[in-house]
Amino acid sequence: MEIHGLLSFAVLAGVLAVILKFCGLCFIPKAKFSYQKEIFLFSLAERSFLGVLELVLGNQFRVFGKVRLADVVKVKSGLIGRDWGQAFNRIKGKHLDFVVCDSSKLSIQLVIELDDSSHYRFDRQGRDKFVDEVLLGAGVPIVRFPVKRSYSVEEIRQKLLQSGV
Numbered sequence: 001m002e003i004h005g006l007l008s009f010a011v012l013a014g015v016l017a018v019i020l021k022f023c024g025l026c027f028i029p030k031a032k033f034s035y036q037k038e039i040f041l042f043s044l045a046e047r048s049f050l051g052v053l054e055l056v057l058g059n060q061f062r063v064f065g066k067v068r069l070a071d072v073v074k075v076k077s078g079l080i081g082r083d084w085g086q087a088f089n090r091i092k093g094k095h096l097d098f099v100v101c102d103s104s105k106l107s108i109q110l111v112i113e114l115d116d117s118s119h120y121r122f123d124r125q126g127r128d129k130f131v132d133e134v135l136l137g138a139g140v141p142i143v144r145f146p147v148k149r150s151y152s153v154e155e156i157r158q159k160l161l162q163s164g165v
Contacts, residue, residue, distance in 0.1 A: 041065065042066075045116065046065065046097060048150070049098075049147075050098070052153055053098065053112070056156050057100065057160075061102060061103055062100075063098050063100055064098065064101065065099075066095050067095065067098075067099045069092075069131060069134065069135075070092045070094075072135070072138075072140060073134055075087045075091075090130070091134060094127070094131060096111050097112060097113050097114045098112040098113075100112060100165065109165055110140065110143060110160075110164070111140055111142045113131075113142060114145055114147055115145065115147060143159060145159070
């Protein structure tokens, strides 16, 4: 008898949903998104630099681009609640141009930032200083390269060798 009551309720609920839908009383909004696909992942300058960087690093390293800072460093253990949240919020929306990892274990070796003219802006300088301090405090080397029309393999190799790679 109890199964019969549940079955009757399910049928009644289904019929009611159909009636409401056809009467226009049941409105289910469709998700509308104002997004479109990016054509390229990297700017022309980033792609040019990446090509030379991959030549310099060879098969010993892998390069990942546009990585969240929060995927490279984490909030120190011991922080809880609001303190943890504030620390995490400061890193979660920031991205790094390139992260160089060991090719076998994908352990993080260093971060590379490609600095274009926007890095001369006051707000951007504050962001860059914060990122540098976070990375260095976490023991992650960072190397900055200025954007150029072309890059010298040897120049990049020398700068990376100076950083310990």
